[in-house]
Amino acid sequence: MAKKLWGGRFNKALAKDVLSFTSSINIDKTLAIYDCLGSIAHAKMLGKAKIIPAKDAKKIVKGLKSILTSLKKGTFKVDKGFEDIHSNIQYVLTKKIGKTAGRLHTARSRNDQVVTDTRMYCKDTIDALIRSITLLQKSVLGAAKKYVTLVIPGYTHLEHAQPVLFSHLLLAYIEMLERDKERLEDTRKRIDVLVLGSGALTGTTLPIDRNYVKKLLGFKYLSRNSIDAVSDRDFIVEFLGALSIISMHLSRIAEDMILYGTKEFDLIEIDERFCTGSSLMPQKKNPDVLELIRGKTSQIYGSLVSVLGMLKGLPLSYNRDLQLDKEPLFSSIETINEELKLLAGLFASIKINKKNAGKALKDETIFATDIAEYLVGKGIAFRDAHDITGKLVKYCEKHNKNISTLDIKELNKFSKCFKKDIFARLNPESSVRLKKSIGSTNPVFVKKQIKNWNKILKV
Numbered sequence: 001m002a003k004k005l006w007g008g009r010f011n012k013a014l015a016k017d018v019l020s021f022t023s024s025i026n027i028d029k030t031l032a033i034y035d036c037l038g039s040i041a042h043a044k045m046l047g048k049a050k051i052i053p054a055k056d057a058k059k060i061v062k063g064l065k066s067i068l069t070s071l072k073k074g075t076f077k078v079d080k081g082f083e084d085i086h087s088n089i090q091y092v093l094t095k096k097i098g099k100t101a102g103r104l105h106t107a108r109s110r111n112d113q114v115v116t117d118t119r120m121y122c123k124d125t126i127d128a129l130i131r132s133i134t135l136l137q138k139s140v141l142g143a144a145k146k147y148v149t150l151v152i153p154g155y156t157h158l159e160h161a162q163p164v165l166f167s168h169l170l171l172a173y174i175e176m177l178e179r180d181k182e183r184l185e186d187t188r189k190r191i192d193v194l195v196l197g198s199g200a201l202t203g204t205t206l207p208i209d210r211n212y213v214k215k216l217l218g219f220k221y222l223s224r225n226s227i228d229a230v231s232d233r234d235f236i237v238e239f240l241g242a243l244s245i246i247s248m249h250l251s252r253i254a255e256d257m258i259l260y261g262t263k264e265f266d267l268i269e270i271d272e273r274f275c276t277g278s279s280l281m282p283q284k285k286n287p288d289v290l291e292l293i294r295g296k297t298s299q300i301y302g303s304l305v306s307v308l309g310m311l312k313g314l315p316l317s318y319n320r321d322l323q324l325d326k327e328p329l330f331s332s333i334e335t336i337n338e339e340l341k342l343l344a345g346l347f348a349s350i351k352i353n354k355k356n357a358g359k360a361l362k363d364e365t366i367f368a369t370d371i372a373e374y375l376v377g378k379g380i381a382f383r384d385a386h387d388i389t390g391k392l393v394k395y396c397e398k399h400n401k402n403i404s405t406l407d408i409k410e411l412n413k414f415s416k417c418f419k420k421d422i423f424a425r426l427n428p429e430s431s432v433r434l435k436k437s438i439g440s441t442n443p444v445f446v447k448k449q450i451k452n453w454n455k456i457l458k459v
């Protein structure tokens with residue numbers, strides 16, 4: 001029995017190394033289950049539309065179902081001697097049910113078949129990714145609840161900026177992840193298109209019922225143009241774009257945690273289970289999981305760029321180049337899924353070094369913005385308030401003094417508007433408590449947000 005789906009016009013066997021160079025089976029074996037499901041729907045339609053005898057359709061469906069079972073059980077043996085998983089499954093089906101299997105490929109090309117499989121795979125993986133993101137959000141939310149009123153230094157330019165609730169920072173991560181889910185959901189809409197029935201590129205003379213296949217496979221839309229259907233890989237670019245943004249987010253979160261975990265910051269402690277040691281330096285506990293999350297981001301970006309590059313200048317419709325879409329897609333999905341699970345575990349076990357957070361806030365220059373806004377409250381223009389406070393900070397730095405150790409007389413040299421009530425401003429808790437704007441780090445708002453996320457994430 002031939003291992004190829006196209007032997008007829010060839011007299012010669014493939015040159016040495018051609019099969020291994022052109023084969024994609026090692027990668028597209030991931031699509032095996034979807035290939036069977038797609039073929040089952042196609043066979044049912046061929047039978048229903050009387051394109052093939054009903055009893056043949058039944059026989060094909062039965063054969064495919066038994067292959068599906070072996071795939072699910074893990075007993076199906078992928079044979080590397082095939083060009084791709086589609087050929088492998090067709091071959092196994094022929095072995096099972098004989099010549100009738102030859103009717104399955106009626107009104108179908110691998111060009112529309114492979115895109116159908118890939119779209120089905122993408123829909124399922126998007127659903128799984130969304131679930132994994134939600135689990136990570138829940139884990140981060142759990143940490144936010146544990147440390148809801150803990151104040152830490154907030155950073156801009158990696159310099160002390162203003163006091164902020166640690167929970168507020170964690171809720172920022174949850175916001176980023178929520179947008180990631182929205183992007184995936186949006187991408188999913190454009191993936192949810194049945195392209196099967198487009199043939200190699202023109203459609204078919206046979207009276208196929210594409211709407212029936214669409215219904216059987218649970219697709220929402222039907223492709224409108226057969227050339228576009230087999231050529232389009234926008235959905236993969238979009239998916240990889242969404243994954244790149246997720247990866248960038250995870251990398252930024254990882255970088256925060258790496259920094260906050262260093263001896264220099266010493267704000268958080270990452271559980272040992274997510275760190276590794278050094279073969280030379282016995283004291284080391286390195287945040288390798290977080291570093292690799294940061295590092296692998298470049299691989300995900302690489303995947304996006306490789307598919308974009310492959311598509312650029314590619315003539316319509318199908319070209320074999322398109323086969324190269326799958327490796328970057330599959331590997332990126334796998335990486336992101338792994339990372340989401342690891343990060344969920346990491347956040348569930350994260351500990352905050354409260355003492356050090358307090359120590360870091362002893363640097364009273366972090367209250368400078370609060371002081372300037374205090375002066376605004378006394379009627380001073382913000383630019384003047386900024387200038388007054390800047391001079392005050394400089395003075396304290398020069399004389400190695402803390403702002404709270406100055407007396408009112410000294411403060412009044414900078415502005416007559418300073419009254420005794422300024423001193424109450426110089427502590428982290430009142431700094432966050434006095435924030436008034438919606439979305440600010442005020443604990444009242446943050447607690448409301450936590451409640452809101454409880455609802456959204458169904459905690």
Ligand code: ARG
Pocket residue numbers: 024028083084110111114318320322323324
């Ligand atoms: N392995 C191929 C791919 O992934 C399947 C389609 C092959 N089509 C063809 N006309 N050679 O694109």
